[in-house]
Amino acid sequence: MLRLAVPNKGALNEAAQLMLKEAGYRGRRDSKELVVVDQDNACELFFLRPRDIAVYVGEGTLDAGITGRDLLIDSGSPAEEIMPLGFGGSTFRLASKSGALSGVKDLAGLRVATAFPGLLERYLADSGVDARVIKLDGAVETAIRLGVADAIADVVETGTTLRNVGLEVFGEPIMRSEAVLVKQHGSPETPGLDQLIRRLQGVIHARDFVMMDYDIRAERIEEAIALTPGMEGPTVSPLHREGWVAVRAMVRRKGHQQVMDQLWEIGARAILVTDIYACRI
Numbered sequence: 558m559l560r561l562a563v564p565n566k567g568a569l570n571e572a573a574q575l576m577l578k579e580a581g582y583r584g585r586r587d588s589k590e591l592v593v594v595d596q597d598n599a600c601e602l603f604f605l606r607p608r609d610i611a612v613y614v615g616e617g618t619l620d621a622g623i624t625g626r627d628l629l630i631d632s633g634s635p636a637e638e639i640m641p642l643g644f645g646g647s648t649f650r651l652a653s654k655s656g657a658l659s660g661v662k663d664l665a666g667l668r669v670a671t672a673f674p675g676l677l678e679r680y681l682a683d684s685g686v687d688a689r690v691i692k693l694d695g696a697v698e699t700a701i702r703l704g705v706a707d708a709i710a711d712v713v714e715t716g717t718t719l720r721n722v723g724l725e726v727f728g729e730p731i732m733r734s735e736a737v738l739v740k741q742h743g744s745p746e747t748p749g750l751d752q753l754i755r756r757l758q759g760v761i762h763a764r765d766f767v768m769m770d771y772d773i774r775a776e777r778i779e780e781a782i783a784l785t786p787g788m789e790g791p792t793v794s795p796l797h798r799e800g801w802v803a804v805r806a807m808v809r810r811k812g813h814q815q816v817m818d819q820l821w822e823i824g825a826r827a828i829l830v831t832d833i834y835a836c837r838i
């Protein structure tokens with residue numbers, strides 16, 4: 558059985574469960590269920606704190622897991638990223654009172670609060686800055702106001718939390734993160750892992766692409782194919798109307814309206830766009 562770790566709560570929980578469901582794996586009936594055995598897919602799902610997932614996978618106790626790239630690096634665990642999953646995007650950034658500091662070098666001799674000490678210490682060392690790292694569990698934005706720190710390093714998504722307490726980011730982003738699939742560094746092939754990777758890749762493609770169908774005069778087909786090249790090439794079938802063909806191709810969801818405009822310009826008609834429910838490419 559493939560033993561897979563899934564975030565049990567927090568920012569990555571819902572999206573991770575949805576992605577696994579779309580990939581055909583069993584979900585949990587309620588949020589108190591800690592282990593789900595999915596016999597049909599020869600897989601056991603362990604619902605764990607996102608912060609602990611890289612630790613279990615790095616130790617080899619579990620075969621693979623879904624966690625944040627920032628949490629993986631912070632853990633220092635011997636686990637490695639297999640593939641990005643396209644959700645849970647954030648940046649990890651320094652922040653301080655508006656206008657107080659302008660770059661990482663300004664942190665020399667100051668105190669920086671964070672819930673990601675591994676990540677921050679590595680960044681400070683790489684930047685050659687000697688600052689004191691104050692390790693907190695969460696809600697680090699309040700540490701400056703309470704006088705525990707001069708700056709913070711934290712996850713920023715929309716920036717709302719920082720704005721609400723009058724803080725501002727400074728310096729370059731320390732890292733860009735998103736949810737990732739991880740496995741133990743250098744682990745041998747695990748039964749079922751290739752299938753999981755292919756299925757997750759299928760979900761990502763199904764989300765990234767739409768299916769486009771349209772009719773066009775046969776003499777414009779080369780221009781149409783240039784706009785909608787598809788994967789291996791579009792399907793072109795005869796239409797029950799002299800001189801016309803029907804075309805079917807996968808098109809990137811982002812920008813598909815522009816493609817429809819351009820197809821219309823070269824005479825395509827009956828242009829239809831549908832979601833892809835599932836795919837393997």
Ligand SMILES: Nc1ncnc2c1ncn2[C@@H]1O[C@H](COP(=O)(O)OP(=O)(O)OP(=O)(O)O)[C@@H](O)[C@H]1O
Pocket residue numbers: 566567568569607608624625626627628645646647695712713714715734735
């Ligand atoms: N708006 C967000 N807030 C927090 N984390 C986010 C956000 N968007 C994406 N993430 C990602 O989610 C992961 C953190 O998840 P989570 O917040 O569940 O962990 P935690 O802070 O350790 O747990 P908790 O907040 O429940 O104590 C990180 O990889 C982070 O980059």
Ligand SMILES: O=P(O)(O)OC[C@H]1O[C@H](OP(=O)(O)OP(=O)(O)O)[C@H](O)[C@@H]1O
Pocket residue numbers: 568694695696697698711712713714715716717718719
């Ligand atoms: O830029 P924003 O969209 O405002 O999101 C970022 C905020 O969300 C997270 O907090 P979380 O809710 O996980 O609480 P925590 O700090 O206790 O972990 C993170 O630590 C920031 O505080």
Ligand SMILES: [Mg+2]
Pocket residue numbers: 567695
């Ligand atoms: Mg959090």
